[in-house]
Structure formats: structure tokens, C-alpha cells
Amino acid sequence: AQSVSQHNHHVILSEAASLELGCNYSYGGTVNLFWYVQYPGQHLQLLLKYFSGDPLVKGIKGFEAEFIKSKFSFNLRKPSVQWSDTAEYFCAVLMASSYKLIFGSGTRLLVRP
Amino acid sequence: DGGITQSPKYLFRKEGQNVTLSCEQNLNHDAMYWYRQDPGQGLRLIYYSQIVNDFQKGDIAEGYSVSREKKESFPLTVTSAQKNPTAFYLCASSALSVQGELFFGSGTQLSVL
Numbered sequence: 001a002q003s004v005s006q007h008n009h010h011v012i013l014s015e016a017a018s019l020e021l022g023c024n025y026s027y028g029g030t031v032n033l034f035w036y037v038q039y040p041g042q043h044l045q046l047l048l049k050y051f052s053g054d055p056l057v058k059g060i061k062g063f064e065a066e067f068i069k070s071k072f073s074f075n076l077r078k079p080s081v082q083w084s085d086t087a088e089y090f091c092a093v094l095m096a097s098s099y100k101l102i103f104g105s106g107t108r109l110l111v112r113p
Numbered sequence: 114d115g116g117i118t119q120s121p122k123y124l125f126r127k128e129g130q131n132v133t134l135s136c137e138q139n140l141n142h143d144a145m146y147w148y149r150q151d152p153g154q155g156l157r158l159i160y161y162s163q164i165v166n167d168f169q170k171g172d173i174a175e176g177y178s179v180s181r182e183k184k185e186s187f188p189l190t191v192t193s194a195q196k197n198p199t200a201f202y203l204c205a206s207s208a209l210s211v212q213g214e215l216f217f218g219s220g221t222q223l224s225v226l
Contacts, residue, residue, distance in 0.1 A: 006155075032212065034214075046214055094212055099207075100161065104155050105154055105155035
């Protein structure tokens with residue numbers, strides 16, 4: 001069965017530190033890839049997405065992610081985190097020609113001021 | 114003000130009881146989804162629907178039922194057959210033209226008395 005793995009369940013960083021959250025998926029075909037974020041007390045919302053083209057995609061609030069097809073990975077990065085980035089981050093994968101979006105287990109990020 | 118409305122915010126279920134969670138959207142989206150969120154497990158897909166009067170099972174459909182009689186509405190019934198219903202339930206919708214870009218509601222927390 002298709003699955004999405006997020007290896008870091010909890011991450012604690014100080015402000016200005018760099019962030020990288022791992023995401024791997026198991027599916028051999030064409031995929032669309034997403035990162036969603038849930039800030040405390042807010043709805044889950046889209047952070048960035050990859051459909052095709054440049055494997056390095058940029059999202060809101062300075063986040064970016066790189067799709068590495070050979071590694072089945074779509075890691076999320078930010079060069080310098082802020083306290084306001086404290087949230088739970090979910091990687092998600094959509095198989096081509098499907099409406100079934102599969103989520104990873106999430107990573108809780110705590111940024112200390 | 115467009116969006117997805119889930120009600121109630123909190124719901125309690127007695128042993129052997131069926132309960133229904135409401136989800137309404139005014140975004141004119143064709144696709145709607147129900148996810149279950151448990152701590153440390155991310156979001157797991159219960160059911161999804163691409164068009165009115167049609168829906169498909171997700172990964173954990175057992176003990177749940179849905180209907181899609183109207184484009185705007187996608188209620189979820191948690192039946193007595195669901196032995197572990199305590200969870201946070203999220204409804205989402207998307208336009209068919211942008212698969213995977215989901216808009217989420219604020220969720221319903223279901224607990225068992």
C-alpha cells in the first residue's frame with residue numbers, strides 16, 4: 001500500500017536556526033507532492049506543492065521543498081526559522097489520476113525565541 | 114465569506130449510538146473528504162467524494178458511512194460498529210482542477226462517554 005513517512009515527530013529549534021523536515025513516500029508512479037501546516041488554533045492549510053517542472057519549489061513564509069525522484073523524497077526546508085513557525089507540518093502525496101491524498105504522520109516543530 | 118463549516122465543534126457519543134458530523138462548503142468545490150486525525154498518526158482518509166451521489170472508501174472506512182446528496186454537503190456518520198471513535202475529524206474540499214489542494218474545516222472532536 002502507498003504510504004508517506006515523516007521521520008521526525010518532534011523538532012525543537014532556536015530562532016534563526018535552519019530547518020529541514022524529511023518526507024519519503026512509497027509509490028513508483030507519478031505523484032503530486034504537498035506540505036501542509038497547522039498553526040496552533042488554526043485550520044490546516046497548504047504550505048507548498050509540487051506538480052511538475054523545477055524540483056525546487058517555494059511556498060509561503062520562506063519555506064521551500066525539494067523533490068528528489070530517485071530518493072522518493074520531498075524534504076521541507078527553511079534557512080532561518082522564526083518563533084511564528086511553531087506548528088505541525090504534514091507531508092502529503094497524491095498519486096497521478098487519483099483524488100486520494102495520503103498524509104504522513106506529521107512533525108511538531110517548536111521554535112524557541 | 115467562503116469556506117468549510119463543520120459542526121458541532123465537540124460531540125459525545127454513548128455506547129451503541131450512531132452520531133452524524135456535519136460538513137458544509139460554499140466554495141463550489143466538487144470533491145469533498147473526511148479525515149480522521151489521531152495524535153502521532155497524522156491524517157487518515159475515511160471517505161471521499163468527487164461528485165454528487167458518488168463516494169469512495171478511504172483507508173479506514175469501516176464503521177463509518179457518508180452521503181453526498183448535495184454538492185455543498187458531505188455528512189459523516191460514525192456508527193456503533195466503529196469501536197474506537199474518539200478522534201478529531203476533519204472535513205476538506207477541493208476543486209477537481211487542482212487535485213490535492215485541500216481546504217479544511219475547523220474539525221469536530223468526538224469523544225465516547
